[in-house]
Amino acid sequence: MDDLQAVSWLDGKVRLLDQTKLPEELILLEISDYRHIITSINNLTVRGAPAIGIAAAFGVVLAIWGADESDRADFLRNVNKAIDELKATRPTAKNLFWALEKMRTAMSKNLNRPLRQVKEAMLNEAKAILQDDIERCRKIGDFGQELLPFRCTVLTHCNAGALATGGHGTALGIVRSAIDKGKKIKVFVDETRPLLQGARLTTFELTEDDIDVTLITDNTAAYAMKKGLIDVVVVGADRIARNGDVANKIGTYGLSILAKEHKIPFIVAAPLSTFDPDLASGADIPIEERDGDEVRRIGSLQIAPEEVAVYNPAFDITPHNFISAIVSEKGIARFPTEEKLSEWLK
């Protein structure tokens, strides 16, 4: 997967792997206008909380890369405008806001230097956010793999893999690190309706890495657990509140209930950029509702009457008491509580 980065920087352009086209087509987009980054985040060309943050950071760089280096006021205006527009793309994932704040700080800290150097500093910050995310994922993997038995089957939901991050992945980072340690890990993956990130992306990246993967419908998870096919559930996160409540792809909350019922450990993997110390609990996390056509149609295929009402929240909230452990680059928080998580955020 190492050559298939979700987001990278290449000679003044942002390269995105078009995740709406996988696994059928492998298309690399080269983007030089930050507004194209905005549409790419909106339409899920790039998705996954950490990857969205990385793409947005590079989007800010694009917004000023060709800018006039003599007009400081204009430069500042453009950066702030781009940050505001990028912020407005999607409401749930924390990493987007986190990365954009890092970019704003990188600008502020360097604003007394020549604009050419400010640009370079901001590019370096975006590159650092990307590189840093890969390292965080590797640490998450190394800590988290300790939670997996030597031989086990992991159920995951959506795609919290290399494609959702700078590389390696969060949930799938744990799987990869366990396999690197010689453990015998199989993966079951929920297809993850409506947008099928599990069926399209997780199967793709695990198959690329020769990891044993079995696809199931979201409906099959409970029965697979009952049949003893699942040893542990590992998922990513889009935002984690102070008390350890987790926003993640719709269906995650239900999965946590099923795991509890079957006494299967339920593990959440996320870098600290996903944590939101400003929010006391999951009740405060804004949940994006997306267009009903995502459910009524699959690609160009109409699967439900055109006029039928649809309720399509893109995320749900898993309460902290349904979570066996949260894994970050700082370590493992078993039975996460505000006290334990606050240690990481100091």
Added chain:
Amino acid sequence: MDDLQAVSWLDGKVRLLDQTKLPEELILLEISDYRHIITSINNLTVRGAPAIGIAAAFGVVLAIWGADESDRADFLRNVNKAIDELKATRPTAKNLFWALEKMRTAMSKNLNRPLRQVKEAMLNEAKAILQDDIERCRKIGDFGQELLPFRCTVLTHCNAGALATGGHGTALGIVRSAIDKGKKIKVFVDETRPLLQGARLTTFELTEDDIDVTLITDNTAAYAMKKGLIDVVVVGADRIARNGDVANKIGTYGLSILAKEHKIPFIVAAPLSTFDPDLASGADIPIEERDGDEVRRIGSLQIAPEEVAVYNPAFDITPHNFISAIVSEKGIARFPTEEKLSEWLK
């Protein structure tokens, strides 16, 4: 919906509404060869436990409708062959075996009469199975509607409606009867992957009847419950064991766990033809596993890598202790137990 019967008999032919084409196309097939009934059950042109039983009963009629009326041994052989082949189509729904046994009995009881009269008797039996099922559904509806508050939102899974039965429906029969009584009922329906019977069929038949319906992905059920959008869950059944364990469309078991977690009543509606007194518990019910391409593809659309492994059980088992009530044409069994259900089967 009354003009849109899943199965009917028309001048020596069986008319099937092609449920693989709905809601895009409304195609009525006229079938005169029982082997075409077999393929129609296999490929889900006709589906839903009671409707499969009805179609199979008429299939037996087709197998002998044009038969030589002088060769009794050949006639008997043909009936038994057709019954055996129809039995082998799908393993889980009880109604199929129940209806075929009724047809075998209708033949045996009349076998001393002229074959022309045996044919008529068997046609009348198949027509009675159909008519009887509609009446059973109306009784289920009338009993079951008592369980619905005056104003409520019902979540249902798959299609246990008119299209799955002779008419009126089991789970949706309860909804229809409640509305007939003047109750204000809204329906949420899981799309029900992999074959999307909720998205395609339940939305279609409820919209036809001007019933307020909202489509959700299967992943959204837990979050909708948490948000207080669901008051009661009502589903159908494919087979019910002696102790009240229920086989139904994959995802039903998970839904029952979610309902329990949110303290939402979970109701199963089915005619007695779905009950299997020979099986002590759900562990004895055979679960059909279907082709992985049902998950890898939606219609002609490839949604996962062609070579990825798939686990695709078509049904799961909901334990009786997760069920608030089973409704049959005999009444309501609250917190179903073997003792209560055995009263119905006497």
